[in-house]
Amino acid sequence: MLVIDEKKCVGCALCNAFCPFDALEAWGINRVDPDKCTDCAECIAYCPVDALEVKE
Amino acid sequence: MTQDKYDVVVIGGGGGGMTAAALLSHAGYKTILVEKLPFLGGRASSYEHKGYIIPTGVFLVLDSGELGEVFKEVGAELRVTTATPQRVRIRGKDFQPPEKGQLKAVLAAAARDQAEADRVWKAIKRGLSWQPPSAEITFTEWLRQYTDNESILGIWRGLWANVVGGLPEEIPARAWFDLVHNMGPAGSEGGYPAGGHIAVWESLAKTVRAKGGTIWTRAPAQRIIVEDGVATGVVVRKDRQDISIDARVVISSALPNITIRLAGENTFDKGYLKEVSGQIRVPFFTIIVGSNRPLYPYAAGLMLGEMPRLSMLTVPTEVYPDYAPPGKHATWFLSAKCSPRHPYDKKAELDMLLRDIKEAFPEYDKAGAEVITAQFFDGDWPGFGAAVGMEIECRSPIENLYNVGDAVTDPAGCVPGLSGAVHTARLVIQDIKRRFRPGEM
Numbered sequence: 168m169l170v171i172d173e174k175k176c177v178g179c180a181l182c183n184a185f186c187p188f189d190a191l192e193a194w195g196i197n198r199v200d201p202d203k204c205t206d207c208a209e210c211i212a213y214c215p216v217d218a219l220e221v222k223e
Numbered sequence: 224m225t226q227d228k229y230d231v232v233v234i235g236g237g238g239g240g241m242t243a244a245a246l247l248s249h250a251g252y253k254t255i256l257v258e259k260l261p262f263l264g265g266r267a268s269s270y271e272h273k274g275y276i277i278p279t280g281v282f283l284v285l286d287s288g289e290l291g292e293v294f295k296e297v298g299a300e301l302r303v304t305t306a307t308p309q310r311v312r313i314r315g316k317d318f319q320p321p322e323k324g325q326l327k328a329v330l331a332a333a334a335r336d337q338a339e340a341d342r343v344w345k346a347i348k349r350g351l352s353w354q355p356p357s358a359e360i361t362f363t364e365w366l367r368q369y370t371d372n373e374s375i376l377g378i379w380r381g382l383w384a385n386v387v388g389g390l391p392e393e394i395p396a397r398a399w400f401d402l403v404h405n406m407g408p409a410g411s412e413g414g415y416p417a418g419g420h421i422a423v424w425e426s427l428a429k430t431v432r433a434k435g436g437t438i439w440t441r442a443p444a445q446r447i448i449v450e451d452g453v454a455t456g457v458v459v460r461k462d463r464q465d466i467s468i469d470a471r472v473v474i475s476s477a478l479p480n481i482t483i484r485l486a487g488e489n490t491f492d493k494g495y496l497k498e499v500s501g502q503i504r505v506p507f508f509t510i511i512v513g514s515n516r517p518l519y520p521y522a523a524g525l526m527l528g529e530m531p532r533l534s535m536l537t538v539p540t541e542v543y544p545d546y547a548p549p550g551k552h553a554t555w556f557l558s559a560k561c562s563p564r565h566p567y568d569k570k571a572e573l574d575m576l577l578r579d580i581k582e583a584f585p586e587y588d589k590a591g592a593e594v595i596t597a598q599f600f601d602g603d604w605p606g607f608g609a610a611v612g613m614e615i616e617c618r619s620p621i622e623n624l625y626n627v628g629d630a631v632t633d634p635a636g637c638v639p640g641l642s643g644a645v646h647t648a649r650l651v652i653q654d655i656k657r658r659f660r661p662g663e664m
Contacts, residue, residue, distance in 0.1 A: 178508075178569055178599030181260075181279070184272040194597055195569030212261050212441055215604045 168222055169204050171197050175218035182210035182219060229255045229437075230661060232457045232470040234444045234485070236424065237265025238281075239627030239644035240476030242293050245427040246652040248436035249297040251661035255436065255468060257459045259443035262421060263428055265476070266600065267641045269419035274548030275595050276419040277511055280606070281641050282537050282555055283307075283413030283523075284420060289645045299430040301423060304542045305414035306522035309535070311381065312583075313374050317525060326378075333374040343369045350400045358395035358612075365396035377528025384534035384559035385526060387639040388505035388607040393562060398611045405636035415522075415539045419546070447473055447486040447624065454486070454624035472623045472655055476644070478504075478608060479615055479626050492620040502613045502630060507559035507606030508569075508599045510576055515591035517541065517552040518584045524555075532558040532572065533579035553595075556580055563610055573597050607639060614643075617651050625651045 173196055180193035190203035191210060197218075211219045231247050233240045236258030244256040262268055266280030284290070286303035294301040310317045311329050318332045327344055334340035346369045350356055356365045362383075366376060379391045379399070387394075387402065416423045428438050439461055448456040454473040459466050475482040479499045483491055512518065517538060519525060524537035535557040539546040547553040558576045561567045577594070581587045600606040608614075608630030617631050627648040629640055638646045 175602075177601050177604045178597075179279075179604050180596050180598045181270075184270055184277065184596060185261075195571075195573050195599060215260060216602065 168201070169199050169206055169208075169210070170220050170222050171199060172218045172220070175216050177216055177218075179215065181213045181215065185213045186210050226467050226469065227255070228469045229253045230470065230659070231255075231472045231474060231655070232257065232468050233474045233476065234447075234457060234482075235259075235265065235476035235628075236263040236428075236438070236440065237476045237628060237644060238267045238290075238424075238641045239629070239648045240265070240474070241424050241427045242290075242645045242648035243474050243476065243627055243652060244431050244436060244438070245293065245297045245299065246649065247655070248431045248434035250652070250656065251434075252655070253435070253661070254431065255470075256431065256438045257442040257444055257457065257461075257468075258438070258440045261441050263438070263440065264421055264424035266604065267420060267644070268424060269421045271419075273513075273595055274551070275511065275513055275553055276539070276546040277596055277598075278420060278509070278555065280600060281420065282535070282557065284416055284423060285413045285642060288642060289649060290423075290642070293645060293649070294426070297427070297430045299426045301426060302417040303414045303423075304417070306524075306537070306542055307413065309385075309523045309537075310521060310525045311378065312525055312527045312529070313377070314529070329378055330375065333372065333378055334370075335372060339370055339372065339375075343375060350397075351403060355400035356396035358397045360396050361392050362394050362396045362399055363392040366391070374529065379528070380560065381526035381528035381534055384507070384528075384557070387611050388507055388559045389563055389610055390560065393564060394611055401636065402611070402639070406638050406642065415542050415546070417543065444477075444485055447475070447482070447621075449486050449490045449621055449624075452490070452620075453622040457485075471659060472625070474625045474627055474648075474651060476626075476628045476648075478603060478605075478628065478630050479619075481603065482619065482624070482626055486621060486624065490621060495615075495620045498615050502608075502615070503563045503610040504602060504605035504630075505559070505563045505607035505610050506561055506567075506599070506601035507557060508561075508572060508576065508597070509558070510556045510573065510580065510597045511595045512554045512556060512580070512592050513547055513551050513595045514554065514587075514593070515551065516586075518554045518587065518590055518592060527579075527583065530579045530583065532560055532576040533583060534559050554592075559606060569599055573599075608643075611637065611639065617647050618654070625654070627651050
């Protein structure tokens, strides 16, 4: 499951733009829609502040 | 762990790192640049989203000045269409500044009468040509000695936001005068690169590769190797493998606090750690809007000092329609009016910015406008790497480890933002050229 560390997240919206499933929403801080997210982890590569992680 | 050997390894493919890698490869140094993200350009780049070109930070790129000189030096192609001067909204009316004498003209437009305009202008000229004001008071305190006109103060609210970020009521009075000395009285000069900002960095990357240099993306540095107070390489993760790169020099275009984390705190001088941990990063945030009709049909856009949040907008589709999908228009809105010194509520700030946008452009709904994305820049992904006067030097206490970027500076005078990143990279490369020859390393 994709987890966003809200303390680290800046809200730059890069993950949102590069999510292939449109599962992230950014308005200041990011939210993940668990119904759309497939845990593909592509967003993790685009996070400049290491705020994203897929946890078992 | 495999081994590779280079003259120089550059950490980070932002404006500073890319400039450094291009200049080094061009001068014959065996160079590798490693970037954590999948794209180059850091906070001065762009990407595509919903058919729009979205900036990753920087709105306007200067093709004159140091970036242009770097491109000339290395023989890379830079296509930027200049779109200045920016208009200034004063008490609800838009003022078009002349090509020359912009500040004086804007001042005259904001003043209640000629006597007020003359009084402020004389004080500014004296500060520039005779003695800058003391750093003991803020810019606002200084200006209020000459005027209580909120529209005149608004000019600097807009200017600060665009050029260095932060608030004139928090910045030492002399900082603005020092900046003018270092970079001229420019507001937000610049333009749009053909193909988006990413094209600027891909052009430099092409040069690096043509000269035998190496660039890796999706390759986060894991640590900087330090032996006996000297940097000797970097460990990089690529394709799930840790690769050790030996190098004579390490240049980091990551923020100084991240550079410290990579090299290990215990390897640094205590005073340096204190300087870096005291740095204040300057936030800003943006809303990128798409619409069926242009919201403001002027490419260089508008500076707005007098609104609560909105400080600037630019209109790239007036120059390059392909910054938006066919039939659509893009307007980029910036707010750089939160204090970097106090906490704030990000969602509330964006709500306020959107309210400002709709107030400034009542035709928002009729033009079919919609938010394409909203971005925050702060912390380790900041609007500006350091509040004015808090930049540190490029050399670090670890021998052969340099920082470049917008959180470090030339001791001879600070240049902010992307220009500062390019400037510090040039300084560092000069220093390296003085100390080592390619291949001798």
